Amino acid sequence: MSGMYVKICGLRAPEHATTAALAGADAVGVVMSDRSPRHATEAQALAVIAAAKAARPAVDTVLVVREMGATEAAETASRLGFDVLQLHGGYTAEEFAAAAAVHPRVWRAASLATTPNLRAGDYGEERLLVDGAAAGSGEAWDLGLIAGAELGDDWLLAGGLDPENVAPAIRAALPGGVDVSSGVEVAPGLKSGDLIEQFIAAARAAA
Numbered sequence: 001m002s003g004m005y006v007k008i009c010g011l012r013a014p015e016h017a018t019t020a021a022l023a024g025a026d027a028v029g030v031v032m033s034d035r036s037p038r039h040a041t042e043a044q045a046l047a048v049i050a051a052a053k054a055a056r057p058a059v060d061t062v063l064v065v066r067e068m069g070a071t072e073a074a075e076t077a078s079r080l081g082f083d084v085l086q087l088h089g090g091y092t093a094e095e096f097a098a099a100a101a102v103h104p105r106v107w108r109a110a111s112l113a114t115t116p117n118l119r120a121g122d123y124g125e126e127r128l129l130v131d132g133a134a135a136g137s138g139e140a141w142d143l144g145l146i147a148g149a150e151l152g153d154d155w156l157l158a159g160g161l162d163p164e165n166v167a168p169a170i171r172a173a174l175p176g177g178v179d180v181s182s183g184v185e186v187a188p189g190l191k192s193g194d195l196i197e198q199f200i201a202a203a204r205a206a207a
């Protein structure tokens with residue numbers, strides 16, 4: 001397996017978690033956000049976790065939230081058995097600390113468009129995910145912003161990636177990993193097993 005960390009986000013169906021884990025994904029994400037087309041119920045989340053772990057126990061399972069309070073999100077991640085909590089957007093450093101006190105593995109997702117001084121680890125997070133301005137929109141963003149940023153050594157690139165553009169994006173931005181959601185869907189919220197496999201293969205081949 002290459003050093004490129006690959007996360008497939010926004011899963012709700014256990015068969016897609018199985019496909020992602022068997023194809024070599026390092027992480028699978030489940031979104032709990034009422035406004036998202038990929039909002040998952042707790043029952044769906046539990047099924048995704050079980051399927052991913054059955055396929056490959058080492059895969060990281062990630063709960064992704066945006067509107068939920070940080071402490072409630074951390075309690076939910078622990079209760080459901082997620083490995084990681086990803087806090088997306090405008091959470092403060094204090095909220096990260098409160099979440100980490102409950103659930104130690106916390107990732108931060110933010111955009112250079114709204115937070116130009118992003119740097120991995122500043123909020124005590126285990127990983128930083130650098131996303132476009134609109135989470136889960138599938139919209140590409142100006143990767144040139146990365147050249148002027150001091151992101152640190154290890155961060156994940158997200159936002160508008162798909163099986164076709166992930167390799168050039170990796171070569172341009174030099175991230176430690178990549179994250180995708182819309183780019184492996186055939187309709188908003190509806191994942192494709194084929195696209196998941198293609199994305200993982202393309203990211204691995206580029207690294």
Ligand SMILES: O=C(O)c1ccccc1NCC(=O)[C@H](O)[C@H](O)COP(=O)(O)O
Nearest residue numbers: 009036135136137138159160180181182
């Ligand atoms: O995916 C969503 O709908 C979502 C909703 C609320 C908060 C976060 C969300 N997604 C987080 C992710 O990690 C996505 O994979 C990331 O934004 C990239 O999305 P895309 O551009 O669709 O690949």
